[in-house]
Amino acid sequence: xxxxxxxxxxxxxxxxxxxxxxxxxxxSYHVNKNYVxxxxxxxxxxxxxxxxxxxxxxxxxxxxxxFCSKCKVLQEPPENLTYFDxxxxxxxxxxxxxxxxxxxxxxxxxxxxxKYSTKSEKEKQLSENLSSLVNKAYTTLIHxxxxxxxMLKLNGITISEETDSLxxxxxxxxxxxxxxxxxxxxxxxxxxxxxxxNEIILNNLAKKIADAFRQEDIEKAxxxxxxxxxYDSINNRLKKLKHDLGIIE
Amino acid sequence: MSxxxxxxxxxxxxTKLISRSVPSVSYHPNVIDHYENPRNVGSLDKNDxxxxxxxxxxxxxxxxxxxxxxxxxxxxxxxxxxKTFGCGSAIASSSLATEWVKGKTVDEAxxxxxxxxxKELCLPPVKLHCSMLAxxxxxxxxxxxxxxxxxxxxxxxxxxxx
Numbered sequence: 001x002x003x004x005x006x007x008x009x010x011x012x013x014x015x016x017x018x019x020x021x022x023x024x025x026x027x028s029y030h031v032n033k034n035y036v037x038x039x040x041x042x043x044x045x046x047x048x049x050x051x052x053x054x055x056x057x058x059x060x061x062x063x064x065x066x067f068c069s070k071c072k073v074l075q076e077p078p079e080n081l082t083y084f085d086x087x088x089x090x091x092x093x094x095x096x097x098x099x100x101x102x103x104x105x106x107x108x109x110x111x112x113x114x115k116y117s118t119k120s121e122k123e124k125q126l127s128e129n130l131s132s133l134v135n136k137a138y139t140t141l142i143h144x145x146x147x148x149x150x151m152l153k154l155n156g157i158t159i160s161e162e163t164d165s166l167x168x169x170x171x172x173x174x175x176x177x178x179x180x181x182x183x184x185x186x187x188x189x190x191x192x193x194x195x196x197x198n199e200i201i202l203n204n205l206a207k208k209i210a211d212a213f214r215q216e217d218i219e220k221a222x223x224x225x226x227x228x229x230x231y232d233s234i235n236n237r238l239k240k241l242k243h244d245l246g247i248i249e
Numbered sequence: 250m251s252x253x254x255x256x257x258x259x260x261x262x263x264t265k266l267i268s269r270s271v272p273s274v275s276y277h278p279n280v281i282d283h284y285e286n287p288r289n290v291g292s293l294d295k296n297d298x299x300x301x302x303x304x305x306x307x308x309x310x311x312x313x314x315x316x317x318x319x320x321x322x323x324x325x326x327x328x329x330x331x332k333t334f335g336c337g338s339a340i341a342s343s344s345l346a347t348e349w350v351k352g353k354t355v356d357e358a359x360x361x362x363x364x365x366x367x368k369e370l371c372l373p374p375v376k377l378h379c380s381m382l383a384x385x386x387x388x389x390x391x392x393x394x395x396x397x398x399x400x401x402x403x404x405x406x407x408x409x410x411x
Contacts, residue, residue, distance in 0.1 A: 233334070
């Protein structure tokens, strides 16, 4: 009862602010229907596009909303949403991390399964699906490499598993970097320096990738993302080393 | 061996804890054997005309592999070394590759297939590209060697002419 009441006040108070936001976020597909369908969404959620959206609980025909506007229960999301739609930001490599974090928290406040522990099984299930979807979207979009690779995927491009031996000079550089880390294993100062250097490289690459996506040069973005993958592996190695040495920054 | 030394001492304990809590597909004993006791880790002098160096990378996972071979006058591989920064399967694949090419002729080594490596290590489909990396590393090393040899013969013929 309390939840329901608080939810009603919430809808009233934040009608313009929040619900509009949610509508744009999870439901911007109404504006633009040219999204690539995502396989996992089709697998996990069954949603019929042809029939008008009816509340599964009370059969009320509702318009694009997370909740039925009549009986206020949680609804299934449409199937072809991108992670950008889910979080509610425009589809671009340039994102504001603080904006993603803020919108992510707002969505989880509404959708987290903890809020549905006293609700029906179906609503629990829906909140679990939606919540994990929001989590996936968040972790993908917040990470410069994952976000870039995801954008390639939306453009129908994946990085092949083929061996890359064309750019020997670049690979030599990566090899040397790895050897440098190997030698510096117990040298805290050296590791810190290497972490800084690597972060600078990653940031520069992120800028180049953003430029490439802005110019819609997908191939160029891909080649920089491949480079970023190698430096990301180095970054993960350094992080692990830092953790093992107990370096906290 | 230095690859192993870089592993933290507490790793064993944590991996045990993790493996107990998370159901996961474990590596085949052959992979673990090569991972824990990698053969032929190290470097050869890449400026030596008898040494061929191959560096390859896997763009999908960010692994890098360096494989070097030393070939004698008879065209037989007398030494092989590798250095791999990547997953266990990539390390095991390159370790096995160096073991196999030693004592083989250049042509025999070129005939080595990634499927043989994958079969020996029982690699699952998602890790097949690691064995492909090892095969390509052998090829790259041998092609580097043959380029060096050609350059040498060219230089020789040039000096003979003058």
